[in-house]
């Protein structure tokens with residue numbers, strides 16, 4: 001009861017003090033504002049990037065291994081030169097590997113090329129044409145909006161048919177049914193047998209939505225007689241990804257006849273690599289953000305401490321009066337801590353008022369939201385800064401001698 | 410039992426290498442209900458004595474019993490409680506909080522005493538009425554005259570029903586007519602049984618009390634009753 005009364009009195013005093021010194025209070029909170037804006041924007045950006053990244057990386061498939069000539073992440077120029085020198089990964093090798101692998105749910109070799117696509121009057125250049133087998137639908141968990149995927153007979157024997165991404169379908173057919181119509185890919189006729197469900201954009205890479213999928217046989221006939229294959233292996237749930245990766249590596253080494261002791265002349269890629277790299281980048285951004293935040297909160301905190309010392313000095317007489325009529329040390333301490341915390345909280349609120357529209361602007365690029373977690377964190381951090389920075393001045397006030405304080409003018 | 414009992418109280422200040430004896434070995438008893446005026450030349454130690462009696466300060470040596478308890482060795486926080494409960498101060502410069510209304514100023518000791526808000530309001534209102542300022546209670550100190558401010562200060566001093574009312578030159582900043590008004594208020598309070606100790610320079614003011622204590626160089630020079638006025 002006693003504490004509650006002192007607390008509300010503290011709030012009252014803080015409010016009057018801040019109102020009486022509006023400009024001073026506002027200027028003091030600048031450091032706090034910068035700090036809190038940084039922390040909210042960083043938090044929001046990282047959360048947003050994370051969501052965007054996870055969304056786009058999910059199409060890669062967490063349980064799919066990609067056997068191919070090059071690594072997805074090339075860390076140095078030397079590595080790049082080494083990878084350029086690697087032998088091609090041929091379709092025959094891919095077939096041999098598929099014969100030996102017994103731990104896959106599904107496997108599909110594939111390669112792609114850019115081509116012009118035409119339907120009637122409408123056409124598009126530089127569309128990615130992807131040659132693969134019927135199993136690709138299972139590897140990539142594709143869903144169809146219309147028609148069906150390529151059949152085993154079509155991909156084994158070779159027939160000029162294709163399945164198109166949702167974006168290609170909208171561009172060429174403008175909402176009309178596509179199945180049964182003939183497209184021209186680099187001038188050769190292909191019949192549309194299916195349209196894929198929309199998958200959404202991928203960060204950097206090209207989404208399946210804007211691709212045309214054709215049988216591997218036809219790809220080698222019409223686009224590239226010696227394709228550079230990427231073999232996708234969807235690993236069975238019975239086996240761990242690491243074990244599968246190790247076994248696959250041995251098989252590929254044998255098929256490509258890599259002498260024992262020599263390094264691999266191929267790469268096995270997986271989603272994890274990208275996720276790890278992203279985590280590193282996000283971690284770096286977060287670290288820098290935290291540093292800026294810490295620095296500006298520190299500077300802001302010093303400002304608060306300074307202004308609170310001034311406030312205590314200005315109100316020495318008031319402290320004396322309050323003590324004379326019965327305020328204890330605790331009472332005075334609480335009063336000034338509340339004032340410091342209130343100034344900082346005000347800064348925190350202003351910072352959120354700045355961050356909010358910025359977050360809305362960010363939403364055009366990444367799925368950013370000012371989450372309740374970030375908001376409450378920002379407010380907690382600013383109040384805490386106030387309490388820490390205000391402690392020394394408040395302590396000095398609390399310990400003042402009442403007679404000396406009363407005598408001051 | 411005396412309300413106030415000072416035994417061999419001294420108060421010294423260290424100023425550089427020099428020791429200032431503001432009070433030297435004072436012994437004094439004041440009973441409940443007394444009305445005492447303290448007089449003496451400037452620098453004789455009147456305010457120092459008031460601060461000690463009011464528990465704002467502690468003696469360098471000696472023992473001070475207030476209401477039967479020894480307060481000379483108490484720490485800051487205990488003294489704050491004693492001040493809140495037992496003492497009401499009236500100062501020469503009023504010492505009201507400038508940004509608070511008269512009513513809030515009067516309420517303040519009750520906040521520190523831990524009363525609930527509604528109860529506080531009631532008690533504070535009554536105290537304001539007692540000094541005849543209910544129509545000014547929402548005004549701030551700078552919107553009140555000197556006499557009105559001192560009335561607010563008296564209301565604040567009395568709101569907790571303290572044992573002692575301490576007034577250090579309460580009329581020092583007032584013109585003679587308003588001063589007389591305040592002294593009339595004090596006489597009323599004394600008649601109702603309040604214990605009042607008052608510091609003043611003016612013989613005229615001191616004659617309102619029933620006992621005059623004269624101090625010189627930190628010592629009690631004389632201690633006489635005042636003859637009742639004709």
Ligand SMILES: Nc1ncnc2c1ncn2[C@@H]1O[C@H](COP(=O)(O)OP(=O)(O)OP(=O)(O)O)[C@@H](O)[C@H]1O
Nearest residue numbers: 422424429430431450451452453454455456457458
């Ligand atoms: N904080 C202090 N430090 C040093 N000396 C002090 C202090 N307070 C009072 N003194 C000294 O103690 C002596 C008594 O002071 P006090 O304030 O009690 O005088 P007073 O009788 O109230 O005088 P006045 O009538 O001018 O108010 C003076 O000599 C004063 O200088």
Ligand SMILES: [Mg+2]
Nearest residue numbers: 455456457577
């Ligand atoms: Mg004095």
